[in-house]
Amino acid sequence: EDQVTQSPEALRLQEGESSSLNCSYTVSGLRGLFWYRQDPGKGPEFLFTLYSAGEEKEKERLKATLTKKESFLHITAPKPEDSATYLCAVQHLGGSYIPTFGRGTSLIVHP
Amino acid sequence: DTGVSQDPRHKITKRGQNVTFRCDPISEHNRLYWYRQTLGQGPEFLTYFQNEAQLEKSRLLSNRFSAERPKGSFSTLEIQRTEQGDSAMYLCASMGRGGTDTQYFGPGTRLTVL
Numbered sequence: 001e002d003q004v005t006q007s008p009e010a011l012r013l014q015e016g017e018s019s020s021l022n023c024s025y026t027v028s029g030l031r032g033l034f035w036y037r038q039d040p041g042k043g044p045e046f047l048f049t050l051y052s053a054g055e056e057k058e059k060e061r062l063k064a065t066l067t068k069k070e071s072f073l074h075i076t077a078p079k080p081e082d083s084a085t086y087l088c089a090v091q092h093l094g095g096s097y098i099p100t101f102g103r104g105t106s107l108i109v110h111p
Numbered sequence: 112d113t114g115v116s117q118d119p120r121h122k123i124t125k126r127g128q129n130v131t132f133r134c135d136p137i138s139e140h141n142r143l144y145w146y147r148q149t150l151g152q153g154p155e156f157l158t159y160f161q162n163e164a165q166l167e168k169s170r171l172l173s174n175r176f177s178a179e180r181p182k183g184s185f186s187t188l189e190i191q192r193t194e195q196g197d198s199a200m201y202l203c204a205s206m207g208r209g210g211t212d213t214q215y216f217g218p219g220t221r222l223t224v225l
Contacts, residue, residue, distance in 0.1 A: 004153075032212050043115075043202050043216035044154065087153055096167050097142070097212050101153030 002027045004102035006088050012108045013078055021073040021105045023088030031091040033071050034099060035064050038085045047073075047086075078109045113137060115205050115217035123223045124193055131189045132220045136205030143186050144214060145178055146202040154202055154216075160186060193224045 003026040013019055025033065032051050036044035048057045050066040057064050061082065063074040073086055085106045089099035116135045124130050136143050141162050146154035157176065159167040162183040175193075180186040190197055200221050204214035 034213065036216075041200075041219075041221065043117075043204075043219045046213055046215060049213055089153070091212060096159050096161075097206060097214075098144070098156050098159060098167065099214065101155075103151060103153050 002090055002092055002100040004088055004090055004100055006086075006102035006105050008105060009103070010106045010108075012110065013075075015079055015109055015111050016077045018074070018076045018078070020075070021086055021107070023071040023073070023102060024069060025071070025088075025090045027090045027092045027100075029093035031093045031097075033066055034089045034091070035071070035073055036087040036089065038087055038104065040085075044087055075107070078107075080109045080111050083107055083109045115203055115215055117201075117203050117217040117220050119220060120218060121221045121223075123225065125225050126195060127192055129189065129191045130193060130222065131187055132201055132203075132222075133185060133187050134203030134205075134217060135185045136203070137207070137215060140205035140207050140215075141183065142206040142208075143180060144204045144206070145186070145188050146204065148200045148202055148219070149198075157188070190222075193222075195224050198222055198224045 005024045007022045035047040038044045048064040053068045085104040087104045089101040118133045143160045145157040148154045160180040175191045178188045200219045202219045203217045
């Protein structure tokens with residue numbers, strides 16, 4: 001059974017204070033690892049897909065990296081508008097592309 | 112807007128009533144998924160359609176829940192005899208044809224059962 005553990009559960013940063021969110025996973029053959037952003041009361045918004053160890057992707061202040069056991073979402077010089085819950089999910093090879101989600105990291109960036 | 116849409120956005124009902132939610136996926140997407148999300152949790156898979164065929168259902172899906180996608184376009188999720196434990200956000204996601212694996216989510220329907 002696929003498992004995803006995200007840490008920390010909550011993170012408070014000052015504007016400009018860079019940090020990283022962690023996603024540890026166990027999967028029987030990784031098809032892909034996904035990062036989503038979710039604002040309160042809204043559906044998850046797709047950020048990145050990573051497929052193999054060593055892969056990196058960037059978007060504005062966000063950078064996602066992947067190893068064989070975990071992924072990091074690095075946030076550089078965050079702004080208050082980056083405040084949200086960040087969800088990590090994995091899909092295993094075969095099957096119906098059904099992802100297993102972690103519980104998310106709630107990020108608050110103070111001005 | 113060409114994203115996934117869901118209706119209604121909010122639903123308040125009394126225990127024991129039936130409710131139905133609708134999801135309209137991205138037009139060219141043939142795969143559609145329903146999830147449930149409670150506070151502090153990630154989305155939990157409920158069921159999956161490829162075109163009009165319901166291919167997979169979660170073991171956690173009570174027999175009070177039923178979903179349809181009659182023409183392979185929009186989908187409905189019905190909950191019969193609602194219970195307070197059904198209160199949650201119900202999310203719909205769609206995915207394109209082979210070779211892609213990214214799901215795009217709708218805004219969700221927030222259900223409150225009194």
